[in-house]
Structure formats: structure tokens, C-alpha cells
Amino acid sequence: MANFFTDNKDLVFQFENLDLKEIVEIAENNYKEAETYNFAPRDYEDAMDNYRKVLEIVGDIAANIVGPNAAEVDEEGAHFEDGKVTYARGTQLALDYLTKAELMGFTLPRKYGGLNIPKTIYMMAIEMISRADASLMNIFGLQDIAETIYKYGDEAQKQEFLPQFAAGTATGAMALTEPDAGSDLQAVKLQAYQDENGQWRLRGVKRFITNGNGRILLVLARSEPGTKDGRGLSMFVCYGDDTVKVRRIENKLGIHGSPTCELQFNDTPAQLVGKRRFGLIRYVMDLMNGARLAVSAQALGIAQAAYEEALSYARAREQFGRAIYYIPPVTNMLIDMRVRLESDRSLLYATSRWVDLRDKLEEKIEHLKAEGKDTSEYRARLKQVAKISELLTPLTKYFLTEDANKIAYDALQIHGGAGYMREFNVERLVRDARITNIYEGTSQLQIVAAIGGVINDVLGKYFEEKEQQSYKGNLSHLAEILKEMRELFLDALKYVTDKDDKHFQDVAARDLVEMYGYLYVGYLLLDEAEKNARKIWIAKRYISHALAHCQHNVTSIKNEEFNDLYHADEILL
Incomplete structure (x- = not known):
């Protein structure tokens, strides 16, 4: 089986x-x-x-x-x-x-x-x-x-x-989004108030709630009357009882088995989770980072399925007297898909480990505090581990969800016209992949979330240690390429920061985040190549392509190709 x-x-x-x-x-x-x-x-x-x-x-x-x-x-x-x-x-x-x-x-x-x-x-x-x-x-x-x-x-x-x-x-749902508060959760309006008996109640509407029919709902609501920003928001837990009306489920492009609901809360009894005012600034951010990691894994699963469909079809489909698997442009597409898959998997599980370590260090500190023991050593470690996990989580979601869409797209292309038909699984996979770089924060928001850690070179010490490491055989050449990529990144970073222009930094963010990601994944693959001979080929293909991408990104930054953004109204309107 x-x-x-x-x-x-x-x-x-x-x-x-x-x-x-x-x-x-x-x-x-x-x-x-x-x-x-x-x-x-x-x-x-x-x-x-x-x-x-x-x-x-x-x-x-x-x-x-x-x-x-x-x-x-x-x-x-x-x-x-x-x-x-x-x-x-x-x-x-x-x-x-x-x-x-x-x-x-x-x-x-x-x-x-x-x-x-x-x-x-x-x-x-x-x-x-x-x-x-x-x-x-x-x-x-x-x-x-x-x-x-x-x-x-x-x-x-x-x-x-x-x-x-x-x-x-x-089952559960996290009820965050509202009709006028999508990515901008500070704009949440759903009201939380206490009745005459001190019971918290919820009143308002939430939209685009994944599994909104779940029995247990975590709800972000405005608990502080008169506030308009994130400091007035708290987190609540409630049941999806008769006071919560599902107004409709969305008719979506993909992931049809998952109901996406619009919910109306009608004085729903609820319990405050944690402290008031911490709903967005602490609890939701922690919740969403977990969700972003899960969506990254979802994207990787879709990509694996798309690759398997493309590989199977290419080996079975004959044109011009041979399987299209042997046609070089098709073979090359499959190879690129495989390299993306394996590099993404390396990134996902490296990031997951950092997130695990952060969570467990937090637990360790709480245990030590309860025992009246010193926590200073663990707190120092936690601070650095948290910075790394906070950088890698959005970076991972950006890379994996964009790659999933690319892999699914190429898988359909390999199928040709047949892939456009519903009889083939790849058509569904293309539709399912499309949501991954939108929900739990679009790719553009992942760039915004990651750029701070990139600007501060959070992985700088890690890269310095890797540059001092010796690699055997042909891997030493790949290590030299990664050193060159590091120099390209530092040069681009200096160019951006020397300008001391926040707008320029914002528009250069994607190029910088991508370069940082290529570098980190490159070292992950290099380490894997020392353990497994088959990974040498994966590392070689990835790192050589990553160098070309980094060179392009530096050129884009230094040529200030995005200066047109300063004149967007003249171009677009």
C-alpha cells in the first residue's frame, strides 16, 4: 500500500x-x-x-x-x-x-x-x-x-x-478578519463588552473565516471602547452556539472541502484569553506565525502532489515516438521542480526547528520561574532564537507559497491541454495552490514582516561561522559561491541603508529578503550534501541558480529600477 x-x-x-x-x-x-x-x-x-x-x-x-x-x-x-x-x-x-x-x-x-x-x-x-x-x-x-x-x-x-x-x-476557527479589516487587523471593530453580570459578550461580523463552523472559536474583538488601534483589542474564546449565525459560506476558486464562513455574533457569551489589550500585539501575532508555518507546509504538500502528477504524466504521455519525459525542455522543468521541492523542504523543517526551540525555551523559563531558579541564561538564548524564528517564519511562507504556485503552474503546463480539464488532478492542485500565498498574510506582507530581520542581519553570526567551515571535494566550490553571494548581499544592504531613505528601503525589501533566503537555503543544502551524495546535485543546481538571482537582485537595487514607484500616479492613472 x-x-x-x-x-x-x-x-x-x-x-x-x-x-x-x-x-x-x-x-x-x-x-x-x-x-x-x-x-x-x-x-x-x-x-x-x-x-x-x-x-x-x-x-x-x-x-x-x-x-x-x-x-x-x-x-x-x-x-x-x-x-x-x-x-x-x-x-x-x-x-x-x-x-x-x-x-x-x-x-x-x-x-x-x-x-x-x-x-x-x-x-x-x-x-x-x-x-x-x-x-x-x-x-x-x-x-x-x-x-x-x-x-x-x-x-x-x-x-x-x-x-x-x-x-x-x-474543531476550531480563528475569527480575525472582518469586511473592513483584512490584513490590517488594527481596524477590527467587532465589539466585546461585559454585561451587568460581568459576562463578556461579542457583537459584530467576521468574514472569510476558515472552518468558521467550528465548535470552538478564537475571536479578536475590540474590548476597549473609544480605541481605534491594536491596543484596544483582546482575544476571546467562545462556542459556535446558536448566538453565532453563519450567514453564508464563500464560493471559492479552490480548497472546496474547507468551508470559509461569514459569521455574525449576536451577544455571544465569551471568555477573555490572557490579558486585555494584548489580543493583537501578542496573541494574534503568535497565532498567525503558527498558521503561516502550517500554510507553508500546506503549500509544500500541494507542490509535492503537483510534481508527482507531472512526473507520472510525462513518463506516460508519448509524442513524436517517445515519452515527453525525454524531451529536454520538459525534463528541465521537472528537474527545476524537484530542486525547488527539496530546497523548500529543507527550509521548512529548519524553520520549524527554530520555532520549536523558541517555544520550548519559553516553557523551560516558566518551569524554572515556578521553581524559583535563575532564568537569565535561557532568557539570553531565547532572545536570539526568537529573532531568528521571527525572521524565518515569514521568509519561509514567502518562498514556499510562491514556489508552490510555480510548481503547480509548471505541472499543468507539462500536462498541456489535458491539464486544463477537470478530469486531471493537476487542475485542482493549481486552484488549491493559489490561496497559499494570499491567506495568513500575502507574500507582500511576508516581505514586510521579514525585512527587519534582514536589515539587522539576524543570521549574520550563522553565516560567518559557515564561511569558516571546510567542505570536502566539489562542495568547496559551492561554498565559495555562497561567500560571493554573501558579499553581494552585504554590498546591496549597504547601498540601501546608506541612502537613509525609508521609502527606498521598502521598495528594495523584496530583493533583499530573497537574497537572504537564497543564502540561508544554500547553506542548508550544502550541509545536507555532506551527508548524502544525491544532495550534492541538488545543492549544485540550487546554488548556481541562486547566484544568478542574487546578481539580478543587486542590479535591480543599484539601478534603482523601482524609481518608477515615485511616479506611480503618472504611470497608472
């Missing part, structure tokens, strides 16, 4: 080369969890063996239950009737299987019924589910909502809500 974990050699390679020792040690409380739960791992090897088994289960369900029903789910879509939303038959079937396999509380602590598995492993599960059916990820991948309650809610809220997520008896 097919298995989306064991069949994917690159995913297995990434898993086998993960370094999660410190992360797992903190998560397992130095493996003392095994004293309370007999199914908890007793050491690192035991933990990794458990994770592998879980990923094999996910891979089996994805390949043999979810994937075969994806086309039918796309055709059927979610249903909306008499104000009620129901999932497509295949969606509900998949959720039933995932629930029976106890996979709906992936990262939650065992205390609340979860598996206590690191986020990095969870992202691997999301990749596989998304490869099978991207729309299902929008339900399975919303476990970050439970994580937010765990991280910021009080113990009573954790006891009430988290077991429901872990048992699969409840």
Missing part, C-alpha cells in the same frame, strides 16, 4: 537528520513524563521511534483514505443549508479516521489528551495531509488554536477546551 511518509525519500531524509534532542528533552521534562504516562518515551531514541510510527500512520491515512477522495471532495464541497454547515462526505470520513487514530491533539500535552509531539513533526504531518487534500489541512491544521489556549489561557480554560480538541469532538 502507498504511504506518503515512507514513499517520500526526501521527507524521510529530513526526518532522519532532524536534531530535536534539546526540544524533546524539554517537552518530556527530562523524560520524567514516562513516570506518569507509560506510553511516553524514555529517551530520545524512543521518542524519535514514536514519531516515526505516528508519521507512518499519517502517511497511510493520507495516501489511502484522504487522497483517493480528494477529487470527490473538491466536486462536492462543503454544504450550507438553513444556516448550518456540513462537510463533504470525504472530508468527514477523513476526520473520522484521524480522530480514531488519535491525531487531533498532535502538539498538546498528554495532560489534556494530546500526543505532546514537537511542531516540526506536526509540520511533516500537515505536509502529507495537504499532499492528499489541501482543503483537509484547513481543519486538521488548525490545531494552533488549541496551542494558543494552552499558551495563554488559564487552567480552567485549558481543562474545558483542550480535551475537546485532542479527542476530535471539536
